[in-house]
Amino acid sequence: MIRFFREVLGIEPWSGENSKPGQLEILEDMQQSIRQQLDGEENVPFIFLGEAAHGLGKTFVLEAGTLLYFHECFPPAPGETNMVLSTAPTSVQVSDLLWKDVRKLIEMAKEKGFKVGRGILPSEPRINKTGTHFAVGRTTSDSGGKGSERAQGQHNTFQAALFDEAEGIPDFFYNGMKRQFTGNRVKLWVMMANPKTRTSRFQRMKTQAGVKAYRLSLLDFPNVVHGREIVPGGTSRETFNAWLFDFEDFGAHPIDEDDPKRYTFQTAWEVTAPDGRVFPPGQWWLPQRGFLYGALGIPPEGGDGDTFVTSAQFEMAVKRAPRPKTTDLARIGVDGARFGKDAGKVYLDLDGNLQLVSTIQAGDTPRYLREIKKAAALAKTAGYTELSVRVDAGYGGGIVDAVQGDADLKADFKRIAVHEIHFGGTPHDPLKYADRVTELYASIGEMIGALSIRGTGPRAEDDLADSKFRYVTKNVEDIRREVKQLEPKDAFKKRHEGRSRDDGDGIALASAPEYIFRNVESAPTATGARMAMQAAVNALKRR
Incomplete structure (x- = not known):
């Protein structure tokens, strides 16, 4: 693949600086994936997603160049097929940008004596080599609600898809494309975008199986790093x-x-x-x-200082090394599913090491108990002897009873505390928070700088970094006070396609310090609560 770019197209892919990936590293990863697929290996990453700054050659090299490589280098044998689909949000982006670059690369190859792209139509984004070997550019219109059907139905021996400005491509096109990648001998899906939001399908794809994600920043681009033109035409x-x-x-x-x-x-x-x-x-x-x-190739924050956690903090927590064991208490957070797009979540926190154990789609108490016991088994294996299970009271009455009555759990742990949490209930520190759910999310904000997060749900970052709070006036101890209040669940759903913040709730339940679940009557003063919170944060930071 690299030789094709260098020898046929006359392109020298640039390598990233500061130990960060560039075009060369991404193409090398694609090349490795293709080799593994040709060798018959299974479960090989085949989706390559890039968040890119301006002027780095993402369309010219990583989209148009890859299109020609895949089309030219996998001629189908009798009975085989090769199809490359390219798309972008608008017809102008497909024809006048992406396929303009395809035509330019064809001319560059011609100057070097190579005939590629034979069969390209004069004014259409299409190369017709044979009826079973072609490349095409399509827009992403929904076609009267049949857009998903337009994007599927192809199951070729050699199959590639190229999404340019992928953030603007609608969900139905992603859904249709996913169905094409079955029964292929070699498959490749490249999606590149200048990332302007954190809520698109493009962003959610980063956590899917088979995906390798990259961030291309000008801070790691040779022209900027060295202060001279190393990559012709680059920023x-x-x-x-x-x-x-x-x-x-x-x-x-x-x-x-x-x-x-x-x-x-x-x-x-x-x-x-x-x-x-x-x-x-x-x-x-x-x-x-x-x-x-x-x-920088970084999608901007959703809020403006009105969330307890920022996306930058979440990303740092995902990259942070695991924390050592320093206590005996394991914490499990259980958010129950109710209806619609809700999904139940079971999260486990071991000394600040947070992970998703299970996603549950139905209101099935025995299933929840099994998944809680799975999380408890992980804690036992790691040497934890005490257990705190926190369950969302909106669904969890049966779960609480099941956990409290389970003989296996009682035998495995010296102490088990089960808390049924009413999100709208009274917070441990009413001088700062309007209700319990606000306090739980605020506790994540206090702890996020020391957490190590692994294997979360695909929307966890969005749940935490785009759950907004505001200040409201409330009577506390007969005094009018301004306290923080998390936005209602319906307001979050309205901004997020009707889905609930299930991962955020599960993380909040699992990661909160144990002391905030004590009875309100025995709660310390506001000063005492703040001191206790700071002590918990300091303990995490010392690990």
């Missing part, structure tokens, strides 16, 4: 520096120190502002929304 350091001060569209503000909650970054070179100010190498910058997706 220059001069352009990057100009964007720092383009506050209308991009912009990043110089600040004194790192702020991990907000994707701050450093420039390793001297930067001169338009007004003559000079910023030395090592200067910290706070990126605005446009700079995040335009220059």
